Amino acid sequence: MNGCTNRNYTSLVTLAIFLARVALLSVCFLVVLGTPSTASNPGTVESTGELLHYGDLRSASPPNQMFIESAPNGGGYWIATQEGVISVFGDAGSYGDLAEINLNKPIVGMGSTPSGLGYWLVASDGGIFTFGDAQFFGSAPGQNSNSDFIEILTSRLTSGYALVSATGEVLNFGDMELEGRNSCSLTPVGSASSSAGGVLFLRVNTQPETGSITAESGPLDSEFLDNLLDHAQQCETDSSDLVGFLSPVADAKITSSFGLRNHPIWKQPLFHGGTDYVSASEIYDGTINAAKTGTVVGVFDLVAYGRTVVLGHGSKLATVYAHLKNSQVIVGEAVEIGQVIGRMGSTGASTGPHLHFEIRVSGLVRNPAPLLDE
Numbered sequence: 430m431n432g433c434t435n436r437n438y439t440s441l442v443t444l445a446i447f448l449a450r451v452a453l454l455s456v457c458f459l460v461v462l463g464t465p466s467t468a469s470n471p472g473t474v475e476s477t478g479e480l481l482h483y484g485d486l487r488s489a490s491p492p493n494q495m496f497i498e499s500a501p502n503g504g505g506y507w508i509a510t511q512e513g514v515i516s517v518f519g520d521a522g523s524y525g526d527l528a529e530i531n532l533n534k535p536i537v538g539m540g541s542t543p544s545g546l547g548y549w550l551v552a553s554d555g556g557i558f559t560f561g562d563a564q565f566f567g568s569a570p571g572q573n574s575n576s577d578f579i580e581i582l583t584s585r586l587t588s589g590y591a592l593v594s595a596t597g598e599v600l601n602f603g604d605m606e607l608e609g610r611n612s613c614s615l616t617p618v619g620s621a622s623s624s625a626g627g628v629l630f631l632r633v634n635t636q637p638e639t640g641s642i643t644a645e646s647g648p649l650d651s652e653f654l655d656n657l658l659d660h661a662q663q664c665e666t667d668s669s670d671l672v673g674f675l676s677p678v679a680d681a682k683i684t685s686s687f688g689l690r691n692h693p694i695w696k697q698p699l700f701h702g703g704t705d706y707v708s709a710s711e712i713y714d715g716t717i718n719a720a721k722t723g724t725v726v727g728v729f730d731l732v733a734y735g736r737t738v739v740l741g742h743g744s745k746l747a748t749v750y751a752h753l754k755n756s757q758v759i760v761g762e763a764v765e766i767g768q769v770i771g772r773m774g775s776t777g778a779s780t781g782p783h784l785h786f787e788i789r790v791s792g793l794v795r796n797p798a799p800l801l802d803e
Contacts, residue, residue, distance in 0.1 A: 472508055474518075479503065483519035496538055501545040501585050511535035513550060513558070522546060524561030540583035540590055551581040555592050555600065566590065566602035574600060577659075582607060582623040593621040596663045597630055613664045615657060615727065637731050642778045644695040646733035651702055651794070653731070654739065658747050658792040661726050667791060668744030674720045674801050675766055677750060677786050678773070682709040684783060687796040693780050702794035703749065703787035708773070716769045717784055720748050720801070725762045725770075734785065735777025738770050749787035752779045 472486025472495055486495065486508045494511040505519020513527025513536045524547050527536070534552040541548050547561025555569020555578045566589050569578060576594035582605070583590045589603015595617035599609030607628050619633035635656065638649045685693075685705035692699040708715045723742035731737050734751035738758060741747050754774025758764060775782045788797045 472516075474506070474508075481519070486516050494535070496536075498539045498541050498548065501541055501543060507539065507541075507548060509536060509539045509550060511537070515539075515548075515550075522561065524548065524563075526550075526560070527558060537579050538581040540581040542583070543585045543588070549581055549583070549590055551578060551590075551592060553577055553579075555594075557581075557590075564588070564603070567600075568592075568602075569594075569600055572600060574598070577617075577656075579618060580621045582621065582628070584623070591623070591628075593618065593628070593630075595619075596660055599628060611663055613661055615661050617656070617660050637729055640732065642732055644692070644697065644699065646778060647699070650731040650734045650737075654737075654749060654789070655792040657727060657739070658741070658745075658789060661741060662745045662747070662792070665743060665745045668746060670744065671746070671788075671790065671795070671800050673766075674748070674788065674797070675718070676706075676801050677718050677720045677748075678706040678708055678784055679715065679718070680709045681706045683798070687794075687798060694778055703751075703785050704797045706784045706786060707782070714754055714772050714774065714782065717750050717753060717771045717773055719764045719766055719768045719770050720786070720788075721746070722766045723748070723764060725758045725760050725764060728756050728758065728760060731777060733778040735779060736771070736774065737777075740764060740770070745791045747789040747792075749785075749789065751785035751787075752776050752783060754782070 474482055474485050476482050480503055483505055496509045497506055499506045500521040505521030507521050508516045513530065513532060515526035517523045532552065534554045534556065536550050537553050538551045539548055542563050544562055547563035549563050550558040555574055557565060557568045559565050569592055576596060576598055578592050578594050580593040581590050582593060587604045589605040591605040591607045592600045597610040597618050599607050601607055607623055610630055614632060616632040616634050618630045620631040622629045637653045683704055684707055685701060687704055688701060689698055690701045719740060721742045723740040725738065726741040726747065727739040729737045736753040736756055738750045738753065738756050739747060750770060752774055753771040753776065756771040758770045764770060773782050773784050786797055788795045788800055
């Protein structure tokens with residue numbers, strides 16, 4: 430019995446050593462090869478109907494910065510990134526890309542020629558890049574358009590292409606004849622598709638930046654307001670009649686003027702796109718009044734601007750009231766000049782209760798001081 434026991438014990442020890450070596454080899458194998466990462470393969474392609482799957486795109490680019498275009502014969506497809514890098518699948522031909530070019534603007538769309546022997550890429554400024562048998566019919570900068578473009582539309586029956594902007598504007602080139610849909614909407618067009626001679630527009634609700642306050646928060650908030658007004662005032666005409674603005678604060682005292690300044694929080698020179706006011710009577714939660722008759726375009730809680738009210742006054746004029754303690758108006762409400770729209774506060778990036786006030790023309794900030802009728 431003792432001999433059998435010893436032999437069994439020896440066998441168990443040998444088996445344990447073998448399993449330990451296998452486990453160690455497995456760990457080494459994983460360390461050398463690395464474990465799969467879903468983040469490195471966001472370009473997974475799925476197909477329906479008679480279209481086949483020819484492969485996925487392994488790329489570090491975020492999925493919302495990729496575009497897929499089917500070859501006209503259905504035998505393959507292309508996937509493009511915002512950097513202009515094109516990957517080819519199936520029998521779709523490779524006709525070049527922008528991988529070796531440093532782009533000023535990101536690529537936002539791709540369209541195939543009717544033959545499938547070429548394609549176009551469009552950048553966000555409406556610039557066009559041609560490859561293969563794709564012909565150049567024109568671009569948005571060539572038509573003096575400064576819109577932000579989000580899509581290129583092509584047809585297998587028509588020579589040419591159409592560019593769709595975030596406002597719903599459509600620019601036709603070649604033989605394309607599609608109708609746009611400009612409107613004063615707060616929500617920009619995020620995607621578009623054409624069929625039966627018409628265009629479908631998908632509007633997406635944009636959201637302001639969120640997160641911790643940094644030196645970049647103010648410029649990002651300002652850019653958000655610029656884009657907001659660009660869409661909301663798209664159907665308005667420009668005006669040079671910059672009169673009739675009253676001070677938004679009674680008994681106002683300026684604490685920081687428009688222009689370059691040493692930022693009180695970040696301690697570095699930064700552009701200040703408005704005028705900061707306090708009440709000379711030291712009523713630090715006093716009322717904030719509409720500087721001009723208009724309509725409430727938006728009420729937001731922004732990172733740097735804090736609680737913010739935006740009023741539209743027609744003719745692409747707008748006023749912005751930031752760092753409010755609270756707001757007393759709602760989006761779409763009509764307000765009269767001098768009407769209370771909120772109370773002075775210190776929300777956002779602020780060193781104390783005050784009002785940050787802006788006048789914007791076509792979305793861009795102007796110095797409020799010389800425009801106010803005190």
